[in-house]
Amino acid sequence: MQIRFAGIGGQGVVLAGLILGEAAAIEGLNVLQAQDYSSASRGGHSIADVIISKEPIYDVIVTKADVLVALAQLGYNTVKDSLREGGLLIVDTDLVKPDRDYIGAPFTRLAEETTGLALTVNMVALGYLVARSGIVKRENVEEAIRRHVPKGTEEINIRAFRAGFEEGLK
Numbered sequence: 281m282q283i284r285f286a287g288i289g290g291q292g293v294v295l296a297g298l299i300l301g302e303a304a305a306i307e308g309l310n311v312l313q314a315q316d317y318s319s320a321s322r323g324g325h326s327i328a329d330v331i332i333s334k335e336p337i338y339d340v341i342v343t344k345a346d347v348l349v350a351l352a353q354l355g356y357n358t359v360k361d362s363l364r365e366g367g368l369l370i371v372d373t374d375l376v377k378p379d380r381d382y383i384g385a386p387f388t389r390l391a392e393e394t395t396g397l398a399l400t401v402n403m404v405a406l407g408y409l410v411a412r413s414g415i416v417k418r419e420n421v422e423e424a425i426r427r428h429v430p431k432g433t434e435e436i437n438i439r440a441f442r443a444g445f446e447e448g449l450k
Contacts, residue, residue, distance in 0.1 A: 281415055284345040284362060285328040285405075286355030289317060292402030293351065295428065297328025300406060302424035303416040304332040312337045325358045332415060347413060349405055350376045351387060370409060372401070383412065385447045391440055400440035407444025418445060 283300065287293040294315045301313035310333045317326040329342040344364035350356035350371045356378060363369055363380075371384040385408060391400040403425065410421055422438050429437045 281332050281346045281413070282339075282342040282344065283330045283332070283347045283349070283409070283413075283415070284342045284359060285330075285349045285351070285402075286359045287326050287351035287402075288354050289324050289326050290399070291326065291351045292399060293317075293326040293355070294328045296349075296402040296406045297330045299421060299424045299428055300409075300416065301330045301332070302427060303420040304330070306420040306423060307416055309334060309416075310337050312340065314341055325354050327355065327359055347409065349409055350378070351401060351405055352376065368413070370405070370412065372405065384408070385444075387444065390443055390447060394443040395436050395440050397436070397440075400437060403437045403440035404444035404447070407441040407446070408448035409444075410441075411445045411448025 285293045285297050297313050301311040304311045312331040315328045331337050345362050345367055347368045348363040353376050356376045369378055369382040371378055371382050372387040373384045374386040374389055387404045388398050388401045391404045392398050425437050426434050
């Protein structure tokens, strides 16, 4: 499965991709994770690619995404053509107005309501993706979160992930 996260700098897109890849590796799957971002640390585009497979992976980047998770309009506009026909588009419904069929939720608003921090939007979106796709197990994502988020922020990030997961089950 080829998954692409797209947003702007500061939304934690790269961290979300890293955590998803780590969760897949915990499950014994083959993983490739790459990122692309503009030189602007905040406000420029940010993209994270994750390819997950039981078989060997020969692509070095996402060629045609099975899933595109868009957290900002700029990110969506930058990569929208990389979503394969019939692919799953997941968006932050408050911030992205796509020109094709999509599912999603107001991820940034959910992050603020759940944790008081908009910057946990990446974990909310990741939870939603995992609930909707079933690509990896919830507990493995939580383990990967514990391994990769800054010390002392593990529980707030897991709370955001769980909020997104619950939203994705609706």
